[in-house]
Amino acid sequence: MVDDRKKQALTDWLKLLAQPEIRMDAEEQYDELLKMADAMEREGLVSEVEWRQLIRDAGVVFAQAREGLEGGT
Template sequence: MQRSLRRSAVRTWAQIYTQVVNEQNIEDKYFKLLRTADDMESSGLIDGREWRKLVRKAGEFLASTAE
């Protein structure tokens, strides 16, 4: 059960990451990625190492949109 929930949560995070957004929604997407990673860690679906990886990837997304 936990493994299925974990896969689903990671898949949801990845879907959020790959969604196309307009310039006004970039920060919203970034914060949604962070909240989702936080929720996954606090519920025990991912560990601290995996959480850091997702947060880093969210940060890379934000940085890649900077002008």
């Protein structure tokens, strides 16, 4: 049961990481990814190590989006 919830939560997180919602800017996407990661940890779906990796991955995508905006792409 927990495995199914974890799989779905991670799938949803990865989907948002790869494709933000319509009209969602990079900061909103980042904030939502952090909230989702926090909820997964709080619910015991991911370990602290997994949570840290989710936060790092969200940070990388946020930084890349910011660089793209500043670079004019």
